[in-house]
Amino acid sequence: MSTLTIATNGHSIATIPSESIDALGAELRGRLLLPGDADYDEARRVWNGMIDRRPAMIVRCAGVSDVMAAVRFAGAQDLVVAVKGGGHNIAGNAVCQDGVMIDLSPMRSVYVDPQARTARAEGGATWGDFDAATQAFGLATTGGLISTTGVAGLTLGGGIGWLMGSYGLACDNVLSFDVVTASGAPVKASAEQNPELFWGLKGGGGNFGVVTSFEFRLFPVAPLFAGMLLHPLERAVDALERFHAFVQEAPDEVGALAGFVTAPDAGPVLALILVYNGPVEDGERLFAPLRAFGPPILDNLAATPYRVIQTMFDAGAPAGLRNYWKSSFLKALPRDAMKILVERFRQAPSPRCKMFVECIGGEAGRIAREDTAFDHRHSPFNLLILGGWETESGDAQNIAWTRETWKVMQPFACEGVYVNYLNEETDEGSARVEAAYGPQKLARLAALKARYDPGNLFRMNQNVRPSA
């Protein structure tokens, strides 16, 4: 009798007879991929090229029943489980070594109810899928900046996007989640049904089960005044200072990000990216003083359909490069911090390295802190240092640059970190998970975990361990 060996959560190996594997395959509407099958290598690939793990099996789910079958199969033998939404997680938590990968990428439907202004997205949908479906009706909700990022992982960790000043984070606009919990049972979580689970899924990550669909509130979003201003590094501190003063006073409708990037034609630059979610003429008037400074070496601000804005930066975030990130919410961004950022960017070992300062505020900052598991909505800025490079030989140098840059910015940082930007964090480990939630929320999440996943089946994530 042939068998398959699979890793268990107890760090041992389960030997599973081929009849059991065949029985699982026969139960599925989707496909079961084993090493050597066509599509296996494509399916195990995730955005970060540093991740190269080989699951013992990949369950390509065609619907909720497949997710239930996969969870029950893995749960019965306590196998290592990974769940893939859009596969963008920097830590590579969507794929596991020798375990069961539950791949939701065939589940990408988005159903829009234009009258109710709601959309239901399946667990494998990307923001590109979501924005295409909702913008067909002139509607949108806060979503990620790159169209290939998964709705699932981004929303479960919080969800930073251009519209957050107007409408809150992605998770703030979820009306209900459909979840397959560790027992394999489907559960609905909303303000009325299982409200504690509803709270935990708004920022608590993939800890509580596999979310098979998300119901979002939508808003009318017409073409917006948006684009970027590029400045040379010599002018970056002064430009950043003006940007900083501007965002402090900016209305909720402004989405803003300052980025250090290497532009194809201009080399290393400061990019000030601006989006105005309101009448185009108002945006034009509002951004005029920022546009007048310099002048910028590029100014492409213009009336732009939201869906176009949502794909505008895709080319700068290709899949398959090697990536290592570190981030922290910032208390403030004084001139000294700006000078350090410019200096550190000059030393970046690869043109693929970037640094972003995201501005948090407006509605995202007004929603009560205790309303969601996501914790850091009152920090004014989030700093993300993105080490990116092409080949293994660059690993040590680029990782060291990312870590050192993060370290020298710590005097300006809050305790907190955005869970969606965490690496594997092997050195700091659970301390960074505690930093993401704070001790009180972490204890509340641990109690929720004990209720829905007492055996910690879903541990390939920034893991909340079940309370005793």
Ligand SMILES: Cc1cc2nc3c(=O)[nH]c(=O)nc-3n(C[C@H](O)[C@H](O)[C@H](O)COP(=O)(O)OP(=O)(O)OC[C@H]3O[C@@H](n4cnc5c(N)ncnc54)[C@H](O)[C@@H]3O)c2cc1C
């Ligand atoms: C290029 C790029 C751009 C980004 N831009 C933004 C941005 O604009 N705003 C922002 O807030 N973040 C952004 N992020 C970070 C992003 O939010 C996280 O990487 C997030 O984890 C991606 O979700 P995913 O579904 O694509 O990832 P995956 O790797 O598939 O999953 C991430 C985590 O969520 C779990 N998970 C995935 N799907 C499900 C599900 N259906 N049910 C339960 N658990 C699930 C996984 O197990 C894993 O632990 C970006 C990341 C990248 C790489």
